[in-house]
Amino acid sequence: MDETKCTSCKDKDTGRCNTGQCTGSPFLPQNEASDIRKVIAVMSGKGGVGKSSVSALLAVAMARRGYKVGILDADITGPSIPKIFGLVDRPEQFKNYILPVKTSLGIQVMSLNLFLPQEDDPVIWRGPILASAVKQFWSDVAWGELDYLIVDMPPGTGDVPLTVMQSLPLNGLVAVSSPQDLAMMVVSKTIKMARQACIPILGLVENMSYIACPHCGEKIQPFGNGSVKEAASKTGLPLLAVLPVDPELAKLADAGRIEDYEGTSLKNIEPLVEVVENQKTPA
Numbered sequence: 001m002d003e004t005k006c007t008s009c010k011d012k013d014t015g016r017c018n019t020g021q022c023t024g025s026p027f028l029p030q031n032e033a034s035d036i037r038k039v040i041a042v043m044s045g046k047g048g049v050g051k052s053s054v055s056a057l058l059a060v061a062m063a064r065r066g067y068k069v070g071i072l073d074a075d076i077t078g079p080s081i082p083k084i085f086g087l088v089d090r091p092e093q094f095k096n097y098i099l100p101v102k103t104s105l106g107i108q109v110m111s112l113n114l115f116l117p118q119e120d121d122p123v124i125w126r127g128p129i130l131a132s133a134v135k136q137f138w139s140d141v142a143w144g145e146l147d148y149l150i151v152d153m154p155p156g157t158g159d160v161p162l163t164v165m166q167s168l169p170l171n172g173l174v175a176v177s178s179p180q181d182l183a184m185m186v187v188s189k190t191i192k193m194a195r196q197a198c199i200p201i202l203g204l205v206e207n208m209s210y211i212a213c214p215h216c217g218e219k220i221q222p223f224g225n226g227s228v229k230e231a232a233s234k235t236g237l238p239l240l241a242v243l244p245v246d247p248e249l250a251k252l253a254d255a256g257r258i259e260d261y262e263g264t265s266l267k268n269i270e271p272l273v274e275v276v277e278n279q280k281t282p283a
Ligand SMILES: Nc1ncnc2c1ncn2[C@@H]1O[C@H](COP(=O)(O)OP(=O)(O)OP(=O)(O)O)[C@@H](O)[C@H]1O
Pocket: 044, 046, 047, 048, 049, 050, 051, 052, 053, 054, 075, 078, 080, 154, 155, 207, 208, 243, 244, 245, 246, 247, 249, 250, 251, 253, 254, 265
C-alpha cells in the first residue's frame, strides 16, 4: 500500500483506505452494481509471451476452486480473452450499466472485442481514448459480486498500464515473461513501474519455459535456462510458476475451449493460484 497517498484519507485507520472505497482514495470507486473483493493485474513487458493465456488459466483455476471470477481485458488493441473462451455474444445493457459476458464456467468477461462487428476489426485509437475505455470497463460495467477480478494488461509500460495502475485499486500484480534475456529485460521495466506505483508484486511466471519430449519426457529449453530465475533472485520476487510450451493449451485456446484444458500448465500454476488466494504479498 502506498502510505503517502493515504495520509490525508479520513478512512486511513478503518482498513478501507486504498481499496477504492474510501474518501481519500486516488482510485475510481466501484459502482453500485459491483462488489469486487480483490483485483489482480497480469502484466508483461513484451507482447506474445503468454500474458492472456496466464490470465485465462488463473481465472479458470480460481473458478474451479469455486470463486466468483471476472476478467477485465485491458488489452484494448490486442484483446484475446473472448477468443480464448470462445465468446461471441454481445454484452447487454442493464439500467445504466453494461453486463459482462459469461463463460461456461461462469467467468464474467468484459473486452472491447465483444463490441466489434468482426473479431479481426482493428481498434485504431490514440492513448487517451484507450485509457478511458479501460476506465469505463471499471465504472460502467455491472460486475456483480466477484471474489477476484483479473485484469489482463496490454504489454509494455504505456498509457493503458499507467491508467490501470493509477485508477484501479490493484491488490497485486503478476509479471509474465518467456525465458529470453530480451523478454526479461523488458519485464524488468514493468516491475520497476509497478514498484514506483506502489503496487504489490505477487511474483513472476515463466511461460514457454521448456518443451517436454513426448517420448522420454526430457525437458528441452529452446530459449535457454535461467533468465527469469535470475530476475527473481535479483528482484527478490518469487518465481510462482514455470509453464511448458504446450501444444494442447495453444490448440484449446485457438478453439475457444481453454476451460476444457487439464494439462501440466494448470498444475504448474497452482503456486500462483495459492498466492492470489491467500494474498501473500512478499514484494
Ligand atoms: N505455454 C504455452 N504453450 C503453448 N502455446 C502458448 C503458451 N502460452 C501462450 N501460447 C500461445 O502463444 C500465443 C500468444 O499467447 P498470448 O495471447 O497468451 O500472449 P500475450 O502475451 O497475451 O500476447 P499479446 O501481447 O498479444 O497480448 C497464443 O497463440 C497462445 O495460445
